[in-house]
Amino acid sequence: MNIEYIKENYIFETLNQHHDLNDFECESQDLTDFLKNDALNQQNMNLNLTQLVICDEIIVGYVSILTDSMKLKILEDEETKKEICNELNISENNELPAIKIGRFAIDKKYAKKGLGSHILANVLLSMLKLSKTKIGFRVIIVEAYAIALDFYIKNNFYTRESDKEILKKIDMIKKQDPTRCFNIYLDLKDIKEEPKN
Template sequence: MLTDNISSFLRINSNFQFKSFDCGDEDLNDFLLNDSQKYYDNLLAVTYILENTKETVAFFSVLNDKISISDSPSKSFWKEKVSKKLPFTKRYDSYPAVKIGRLGINKNYQGKGIGTAILDYVKTLFITNNRTGCKFITVDGYNNPKTLDFYIKNGFNYLLSNKKSDEEPTKLLYFDLAIIKNSLNDNKIE
């Protein structure tokens, strides 16, 4: 595994007892320790954690989302990036997605590839264990170079890229799960 004494991802519930956690971002720390169980109880998001014997190493939350025409900068963008690539004639104004609502890595473990491993886990999960249909992964990445570079490095693309979005605290990014699914299909041995 990535670090010593880390168990697999645990899904939190209403009674989950958290171990210490500090990722250096008070908003993310507060979400995990004070809000994640409320989101779970109200069916808004599910949070998973990675921990070792003494502390929480990382966490992420996922929730349902969609990408729609109104999210994209133009209809031509929508047609080029989304609907043109689909093999059927019926076109929709939106397509199903899962949003990574929060993702945090404990300061003691940052820079060790855990964030990328989490994104790979989520991508694989929604390809192999997709129960309802999910075409995209979305994230509202903090609008700072370190965060945005992390998502771009992991295959995400900007959905909006304009002056208005440059001034927002977050930027909407997406990952098309068809990339992985097609790659898996190409590598199947018959």
């Protein structure tokens, strides 16, 4: 399938027991195994919700979402941090409500062609809408694998100040421990309200 065609025609569907997951395989065995072996069980236990990205009945990717929180002091934007502290009369040690992208993967047949960024932009837009209509939260967080960190940074996520030094060695980390996790985040105010083309 052509990537531009997929971008124009994919839909999100909540994972259920009727979906055939056998043909899905991404570059990370861990992410493939999660979808095939754990996602539905965790969803049934209300631990997360997995949305499949489907085009013409083919699963091209998925995103698994859950709730979380993040300490206010982690925000990079000092002005926003100060504003929240002053408006709510709280300290930087208070938690901000968050939505967490627990897993995000594209089938390897369609990976590294811009589809992931397109889908992520639409996921972020749906989260922004959710924050305005259904549930209050301020940040979107991800525990990103070292090998996926560039992807999220390219899509406007921030790394934590405490990781700045270690991230200078990210190329070495990718080779030695590609699944090492880094906590990153995106403030809702930084989401552009138009999806990527």
